Amino acid sequence: xxxxxxLSALLLTAALPMAAYATDLEVTHWWTSGGEANAVxxxxxxxxxxxxxxxxxxIAGGGDTARPVMIARITGGDPMGAxxxxxxxxxxxxVQAGLMLDLTDxxxxxxxxxxxxxxxxxxxxxxDGKVYCAPLNIHSPExxxxxxxxxxxxxxxxxxxxxxxxxxxxxxxxxxxxPLALGRQPWQSNxxxxxxxVGVGGLDLWKKVNIDKDMDAAAGPDMLKVFQAVVDARKxxxxxxxxxxxxxxxxxxxxxxxxxxxxxxxQGEFAVAGKVAGKDYTCLPGMGLNxxxxxxxxxxxxxxxxxxxxxxxxxxxxxxxxxxxxxVAFNLKKGSLPIRGDVNLDAxxxxxxxxxxxxxxxxxxxxxxxxxxxxxxxxxxxxxxxFWSTEMTAEDAxxxxxxxxxxxM
Amino acid sequence: MAARxxxxxxxxxxxxxxxxxxxxxMVVFVGGTLWTVLYSFTxxxxxxxxxxxxxxxxxRLWANDSWNAAxxxxxIFGTLSMIFTISMGFLLAVLMDQKIxxxxxxxxxxxxxxxxxxxxxxxxxxxxxxxxxxxxxxxxRMGFSTFNFDPLHSxxxxxxxxxxxxxxxxxxxxxxxxxxxxxxIDDDIWKAVRVDGIPKWKTYLFVILPxxxxxxxxxxxxxxxxxxxxxDLVVAQTSxxxxxxxxxxxxxxxxxxxxxxxxxQGFAASTMMLLSVLVVLIPWAYLEFGGKRNG
Numbered sequence: 001x002x003x004x005x006x007l008s009a010l011l012l013t014a015a016l017p018m019a020a021y022a023t024d025l026e027v028t029h030w031w032t033s034g035g036e037a038n039a040v041x042x043x044x045x046x047x048x049x050x051x052x053x054x055x056x057x058x059i060a061g062g063g064d065t066a067r068p069v070m071i072a073r074i075t076g077g078d079p080m081g082a083x084x085x086x087x088x089x090x091x092x093x094x095v096q097a098g099l100m101l102d103l104t105d106x107x108x109x110x111x112x113x114x115x116x117x118x119x120x121x122x123x124x125x126x127x128d129g130k131v132y133c134a135p136l137n138i139h140s141p142e143x144x145x146x147x148x149x150x151x152x153x154x155x156x157x158x159x160x161x162x163x164x165x166x167x168x169x170x171x172x173x174x175x176x177x178x179p180l181a182l183g184r185q186p187w188q189s190n191x192x193x194x195x196x197x198v199g200v201g202g203l204d205l206w207k208k209v210n211i212d213k214d215m216d217a218a219a220g221p222d223m224l225k226v227f228q229a230v231v232d233a234r235k236x237x238x239x240x241x242x243x244x245x246x247x248x249x250x251x252x253x254x255x256x257x258x259x260x261x262x263x264x265x266x267q268g269e270f271a272v273a274g275k276v277a278g279k280d281y282t283c284l285p286g287m288g289l290n291x292x293x294x295x296x297x298x299x300x301x302x303x304x305x306x307x308x309x310x311x312x313x314x315x316x317x318x319x320x321x322x323x324x325x326x327x328v329a330f331n332l333k334k335g336s337l338p339i340r341g342d343v344n345l346d347a348x349x350x351x352x353x354x355x356x357x358x359x360x361x362x363x364x365x366x367x368x369x370x371x372x373x374x375x376x377x378x379x380x381x382x383x384x385x386x387f388w389s390t391e392m393t394a395e396d397a398x399x400x401x402x403x404x405x406x407x408x409m
Numbered sequence: 410m411a412a413r414x415x416x417x418x419x420x421x422x423x424x425x426x427x428x429x430x431x432x433x434x435m436v437v438f439v440g441g442t443l444w445t446v447l448y449s450f451t452x453x454x455x456x457x458x459x460x461x462x463x464x465x466x467x468x469r470l471w472a473n474d475s476w477n478a479a480x481x482x483x484x485i486f487g488t489l490s491m492i493f494t495i496s497m498g499f500l501l502a503v504l505m506d507q508k509i510x511x512x513x514x515x516x517x518x519x520x521x522x523x524x525x526x527x528x529x530x531x532x533x534x535x536x537x538x539x540x541x542x543x544x545x546x547x548x549x550r551m552g553f554s555t556f557n558f559d560p561l562h563s564x565x566x567x568x569x570x571x572x573x574x575x576x577x578x579x580x581x582x583x584x585x586x587x588x589x590x591x592x593x594i595d596d597d598i599w600k601a602v603r604v605d606g607i608p609k610w611k612t613y614l615f616v617i618l619p620x621x622x623x624x625x626x627x628x629x630x631x632x633x634x635x636x637x638x639x640x641d642l643v644v645a646q647t648s649x650x651x652x653x654x655x656x657x658x659x660x661x662x663x664x665x666x667x668x669x670x671x672x673x674q675g676f677a678a679s680t681m682m683l684l685s686v687l688v689v690l691i692p693w694a695y696l697e698f699g700g701k702r703n704g
Contacts, residue, residue: 068667075456093455093670184650241540241562243648375454378669382475382653389652390564400474407469 025081035268079303087124140293161288186381199287267335296367376408498583531645590624
């Protein structure tokens with residue numbers, strides 16, 4: 001008996017290296033909610049099918065928890081094969097310190113310059129003329145998600161924009177529902193603020209403040225209106241006490257709350273719950289007021305490894321992520337938009353089609369992660385978290401907002 | 410000269426054995442601390458860089474509302490937690506000291522929470538205080554349908570929610586320290602007060618209490634140090650919310666060093682935390698060690 005065990009163990013250890021022709025790559029990311037995990041499974045499937053092996057390194061708790069772990073591993077000398085970051089400034093210093101693999105040859109061989117749309121995504125990956133990341137999807141945070149059934153039960157039409165929603169809130173409250181679901185993590189308050197800025201303040205104001213960094217505009221009366229709109233909104237969310245965004249989305253799905261301001265990734269949760277866009281829920285890009293979307297998103301960075309085999313596998317994965325098949329399979333599950341305009345997304349649902357149209361019409365703007373450093377984003381999160389949860393006045397909040405933006409210039 | 414050399418080589422084996430630990434302390438603790446303080450005067454972002462900016466990071470730190478809120482919370486939490494751990498710990502120890510039956514059992518029960526980590530304590534109390542499944546719901550189901558108890562979701566009461574969990578976890582340990590102190594009191598004292606006919610509560614308050622000064626100081630220092638490093642309990646229970654109402658300095662340090670990719674700002678905050686620990690520890694060390702040598 002003992003001998004048999006020993007023999008089989010021997011066989012196993014001998015067989016393993018033979019099976020490992022394919023290169024293992026550990027990929028870290030923070031996609032752990034139901035819809036996200038389904039989307040990641042598509043990436044893993046495609047990579048495994050291409051002959052390599054995807055070792056999943058999901059880190060729970062959202063980007064703010066996951067990024068420190070990733071950065072610590074890269075700077076600490078234990079780099080993974082590939083890792084998710086948002087485009088823009090999050091990984092910039094790592095690239096500048098020479099810790100990331102240069103993907104320029106992959107980008108040129110696969111004509112990324114021609115296929116990736118909008119081009120700002122590739123620009124977000126490019127530092128000093130070299131490409132350091134493979135963009136994977138486009139995410140826009142300025143969406144309002146509404147549960148249709150609540151409005152049918154009350155007997156009023158489903159709001160078609162933010163103003164109508166605010167006007168309908170008293171009736172929703174009278175029906176014993178929470179008008180606005182909001183997760184109590186700072187980034188979600190910050191996201192809701194950004195969405196209200198675009199929706200209520202309009203694109204010009206947004207561009208002046210965030211792109212031209214015009215501090216007079218940030219301190220001006222138009223911006224004050226945005227802050228006052230938030231004061232109204234936070235009253236609607238007062239009874240929402242959950243923490244994670246998907247718990248807040250779940251409140252909308254189950255009919256506990258009427259609406260949520262959340263990025264297009266919320267769609268994945270609705271899909272997992274078996275809800276149909278347009279029938280069970282309504283999605284309003286740009287809060288239904290200004291159909292503009294910021295185009296942030298996720299990208300994969302590849303830390304420099306010493307092993308040449310692994311480096312080749314990293315480049316294979318980079319090319320694979322941008323390939324049309326993977327783009328379609330992944331983004332349909334994730335609810336995000338593909339980074340190339342030449343793929344067929346007929347299978348997309350109502351909401352994704354709205355997003356695709358906006359993308360095609362060119363009503364897009366760069367994301368906060370590309371325009372402001374994580375330092376500024378964190379301070380904004382702190383400030384918005386407090387603004388949404390306390391009695392802070394619109395004027396005080398605006399003054400602090402301007403101070404924070406100045407610290408990042 | 411010869412005598413000094415002799416002294417240096419005395420207990421040579423013990424000294425050689427201590428070298429690794431001494432080196433670890435010097436390099437890891439002292440070295441790491443100095444390095445952190447040094448880099449808090451730079452403008453390091455994601456990676457440490459030697460570009461000095463003077464006291465800029467400290468100016469910014471003390472202008473930041475979230476940091477000031479954290480300090481404010483810490484002071485309130487720290488004061489209350491010290492008052493309650495000491496008074497409740499002493500009271501429980503006195504009750505335990507009445508030669509009751511099953512003392513061992515009670516002591517074990519009281520000490521059990523201390524065996525749990527702060528993360529577990531925080532999560533458990535988050536559930537207990539959750540209005541939809543915790544105390545509020547239980548009381549409402551018993552028929553009091555208007556009963557409201559939701560400390561964690563209001564900025565005014567969230568600190569007390571944290572305090573309940575902190576006390577539940579730590580009081581048992583304080584009680585054990587106090588009990589050991591009580592048991593250390595000489596039996597002759599008890600006999601003497603009985604002869605004098607002093608009531609029991611007076612004895613505890615005016616005779617025993619002053620005699621237990623060292624225990625009290627130890628408990629005080631433990632509670633103070635525990636408050637300053639408070640982190641995991643808050644993360645598990647409220648993650649700093651609602652708003653900034655339960656932020657603590659350690660969370661600020663973590664957030665700036667890692668999420669915000671602003672190392673120097675985090676270092677400046679942690680240097681301030683180190684200073685506050687020293688403010689607590691130095692007087693204590695002086696009282697405990699310095700005082701005896703002089704006296």
